[in-house]
Amino acid sequence: MAEYNRPTSEAEFQNNFKQKKPLMNPTEAFYESARCLFCYDAPCIKACPTHIDIPLFIKQIQTKNTEGAAQTIFNANWLGNTCGLVCPTGVLCEGACVFNHQNIMPIQIGRLQNFATHKVIDSGKEIFKVGKPNNKKMAIIGAGPAGIACACELRSLGYQVCIFEAKNKASGLAVHGIAPYKISNEEVLNEISYLQNQLGFEIRYNTPINSKEQLQDLEKNYDAIFLGLGLGKTGALEIEGENKKGVIGAVEFIEELRSKHHHLKVPNKVVVLGGGNTAMDAASEAAKMGAKKIVLAYRNSKEKMKAYKFEYDFAISAGVDSLFNLVPIGIVGKGKVEGVKFAKTELIEGKLQTKNNDVFVVQCDLVIKATGQAKQGAFYQLIDHLKCDNQSRLLINKETFQTSNPKYFAGGDAVNGGAEVVNAAYDGKMAALGMHQWLTK
Amino acid sequence: MVDLSINFAGIKAPNPFWLASAPPTNSGYQIMKAFEAGWGGAVWKTLGIPVVNVSSRYGSVNYRDTRMMGFNNIELITDRPLADNLREIEEVKKYFPNHAVIASLMVETRKEWIQIIKDVENAGVDGIELNFGCPHGMCERGMGSAVGQEPEVLKTIVEWAKDAAKVPVITKLTPNISHITDPGLAAYQGGTDAISLINTIKSIVGIDLDTYAPYPIVDGKGTNGGYCGPAVKPIAMNMLKDLAQHPEISKIPLSGIGGIETWRDVVEFILLGATSIQVCTAVMHYGFGIVREMDAGLRAFMDTKGYHTIYDFAGLALPNVTEWKHLDLKYKVIAAINPDKCIGCDLCYIACDDGAHQAIARSIDLKNRIPSIIEENCVGCNLCSLVCPVENCITMLRKDDGTAHVTWAERTNADDIPTSFNDNRAGGIGHFVPKPTDALKS
Structure with missing residues (x-):
């Protein structure tokens, strides 16, 4: 029997949906960061899908170089702030913390990460540099974590980037699909604005790409295309009465x-x-x-x-x-x-x-x-030579993230069938490097 | 039954826990509160011609989240009129006749010394302490450490004080000197009844990274302060040892000062020959109540070891503190890692590989990160056991059988020491050292 009162106001809603990982205050961050052992070849780094240099950023927080800490985080993961909050840290970095072996509470890496990135995002201070323009244009389909990460990396390499987003907001499932007690809408969107303000990629909202003509246009006007469109709506169970109201x-x-x-x-x-x-x-x-x-x-x-x-x-x-x-x-x-x-x-x-x-x-x-989202199989048929596995997951080269159609790269849920934001952020970044390598070889 | 009472050069106190002359002994209020809390004695904040102090007086060295690991101050001697202090001394003695009240003194001329000694004796002090240690401010005026650094001058003033005083005289030394035995011997020869040490160490605890001024900052400027707190304890203990092992100086009692905070610190100072200890920083950090832990710990230690008074174990570590040349070169320890305790931080590995002797190998088993000792490379330096964050995980095990014994002194006498740059008697010959290029990542 659940014991929450039905929220009738925003305040009551926020009370019921209290953040699981609330923002640390500076004193909390100071004491928590002091606990880190600065392990050699630290297990937390290995456990992070984006391999953030965690001991380094924690040491930077401890020495009050919070901006440097944020830089360390963003260097590895463009969605460092969101990931600090929504990552299942207990099974990733914090799960790997050596303190667990002596029943000592692991370092609260996610909250420390969020402390550093939140602070720099809040300050609006510019810490990223756009790469020297190379007059090449990249298209990205989907402004979810994979697409955003890909855009950021491409901009820092000097590419022009345009993201095509079907909805009226960026962030994909990071806003739409994550429980409100993990992260607020503002927290996600502020990070994306922070990135966008500095790196200057374009996002065209309410612009679904769903026809062969559109794709042909993209192929003609852009040097490469990243597919970061995630998964579709919840799939049908195909049982009697499924379409009833409720x-x-x-x-x-x-x-x-x-x-x-x-x-x-x-x-x-x-x-x-x-x-x-x-x-x-x-x-x-x-x-x-x-x-x-x-x-x-x-x-x-x-x-x-x-x-x-x-x-x-x-x-x-x-x-x-x-x-x-x-x-x-x-x-x-x-x-x-x-x-x-x-x-x-x-x-x-x-x-x-x-x-x-x-x-x-x-x-x-x-x-x-909650029985799984539909794959985008029908959409993929609009692209020539695009290969999927038997579960409609896009097949890619695991190093370059290039699909079987060389002009297309892909990452995130569209490739892994549904995983964490952090996996998508890593894929997006790596795919950008793959696209860059392909265009410069 | 443990009896903590002491008779220090004729000054009696219910226990060896004294407050050092410092801000916590600035007033009768504080000292009465301290005696209530369990302190056995107090050395009153140095009396003399009252000073004018600055605002912003203390600075600290924090280590990670530990506050005041080191502490410094630029406060001078008392800034309160002598009459006020004398009245309060009298009052404290009235309430606590059996506790030790010692007046720290610092003046310039012989006439002033004679006068102030008479005044504090009339107020009822049990002893006086000559402040030849203060390394900031007062020394610029020819007092404090300026005296402590000139053994001849120090001796003369000790003689003046001894001439004038009826109560025991303690001489407090500055550590800002090459050989502590020089002023120590001068004090002894001047006739001092006891020595206390150390006073604070000249220090700059930090620089503000915006204003480039040293802490504590006084309107954009700073000056060297006097350093104390836990960080100075090793320096204090070494100097205490120097005096306690000196054939003449060791004849008089020594009061240990410098970073004492816990019962362990107290026991260590006593083992090195102190028979009273003085505390300041720990009280400035935690208040007078910190003495509870010292008292309980010291009693438990003495109970366990079967000691009745602190004199039963005072100085017992001194025979074990020798010169390097008398250490056994055949003694051999090797590190051992307890795999059941190891958490796989690999700090021992990297400390050894980068900072010591490349004697630890990382795990080749992907399932754990438990490193192993390469016994033939291990020189027994202890570093791994020191960096290990787990209690009793890395221990140093004795590997020699104890039958062979040779010291550098003995080898020198036997003409068996390296004497040329490429001497084949060099200790490192045959010891594994990786090729320089092994350092480069492939």
């Missing part, structure tokens, strides 16, 4: 929540389908929006869930109930949702079997499907 995809739910805050009405009884991190987020969010009974339902066992344990624990602590080994076989209700019909499942000889004779209904007013 069935929504998790990504769409989170996006609505992030834009409407307390104005979003979440009913009392919610069922969340799925076992990934997005499912955990959606369930926690429903609880914090005042839903009283939230059931998280996953088709396989608890151990098989893809979600991080800390995300699951967080949902449980928010008052979410969980059910395992059941699969939705239909949505019931007259016109609108009144419940989800589940069948039990069982693992038989390594295969998950549905037991159609063991069926029951969980009553609810809202069903959130």
Whole structure:
């Protein structure tokens, strides 16, 4: 039973969605940074997908060279501020902190990182340099983390960059798909503005690229194109009643929540389908929006869930109930949702079997499907010679990030099928280097 | 049963914990509060012709998040009229007749010395301490460390004071000198009843990176201060040892001062021959209550070791502090890493590889980062065990069997020491050193 009151004002919303990693004050940062051992060939650096020189930036915070610390972070990761907040640090840098081996609390690397980058972003101080113009033009599709990182790197190499974004805001899932207790919209958008103000890449909003003609135009007018378009809408479950009012995809739910805050009405009884991190987020969010009974339902066992344990624990602590080994076989209700019909499942000889004779209904007013986003397979067919794997993930050269069509490079969710912001930020940067290498060889 | 009381050159006190002459002993209020808290004695803030002080008086050296690891001050002697101080001394003695109240004094002429000694004795002090140590401000006027640095002058003034005083005279020395035994011997020869040391060390604790002025900053300028606090303890202990091992100076009691904060510090100073200890910075940092920990720790130590009074163990470390030339060259220790405790920070590896003798190898196992000691390269320098952040993870194990023993002095006598630049008796011959180009990344 969740115990959050339904937020009726922005203040109440913010209270329910308190930041999990609040901004450190200078004294906190001072004492926390003093704890870092400055390990040799530090495990935290290796555990960071972007290989930030973490001991260095922590030492810089300690010696009050906060701007230098921010520079160290951004040198490795263009979305250093966002990543400091939204990264699953417990399984990345902080999980690798050697202190864990003596049951000492690991250094709060994410919060220290955010302390440094937030401060420099807040000051507006310019710390990046645009590269010497080389009169070459690059197009980027999607202003998500991968696209933004790619744009920044390309600008620092001297390329002109134009990003085509379907929505009216930058940042992709960093704003639309992340739980509000991890990061605020302003925090994400301020970082992107900070980068854009200094590096001067263009973003064309409300400009979806979805036709062969548009792509041909891009190919004609740009020297290379980066595909950073992520994934699509939540995929269909293809079960009876799925189109009833009150069935929504998790990504769409989170996006609505992030834009409407307390104005979003979440009913009392919610069922969340799925076992990934997005499912955990959606369930926690429903609880914090005042839903009283939230059931998280996953088709396989608890151990098989893809979600991080800390995300699951967080949902449980928010008052979410969980059910395992059941699969939705239909949505019931007259016109609108009144419940989800589940069948039990069982693992038989390594295969998950549905037991159609063991069926029951969980009553609810809202069903959130966190069962995965659709791939962009249809779009990819518009591009010649573009190869995907059997799950519609773009195939790339792992070093250059070049796709099978040499003019196109790709990274982020479109390639990995859905991972962290930090992975996208790394891909975008590396792809830019790959594009540069291809154009200068 | 532990008895902490002392008789220091005739000055009796319920315990050896004294407050050094400094800001915490500026007034009767502070000293009464200190005695209430458990201090056994106090050396009153130096009396003399009252001074005018500056605002902005203290500076500190912080190490990472540790405040005041080192501390300095540019405050002078008392700026309060003598009469006020005398009245308060009398009052303190009335309330605490069994505690030690010692007047630190600093004046210029013989006449002034005689007068002020008579005044403080009349107020009831148990002893006097001659301040020949202050290294800032007062020394510019020919007092404090200016005296302590001129053994002849120091001796003369000690003689004046001894002539005039009925109570015991302690001479406080400055460390701002090449050989502490020079002023130490002069004080002894002048007839001092005891010596206290060290006073503060001339210092600049930091420079402001915007104004380029040294701390503490007084309207854009600064001056050298006197350095004290935990950072100076090793210097103080070495000087204490020099006096305690001196055949003549060691005949008189020594009061140890310099960075004392915990019971461990207290025990170390006593083991090196101090029979009272004086504290300032720790009190300026934590207040008089810090004495609780010293008292409890000292009592527990003495209880465990079976000591009745501090005199039972005073100076016991002195026979073990010798000259380098008498150290056993055959003694051999080697580092050992406890893999169950190791957290894989690899600080020992890089310290050894960059800063010492390339005797630690990184793990080749991808599953852990536990380094290993290359025993044939290890010279037993201790560095790895010192940088290791885990308690008792790296230990130094004795490898020789203790049967062989030879010292540099013995080898010198046997004409068995390197004497030319390429002498094949050089200690490093045969020791592994990587090729210079191994340093270059491929």
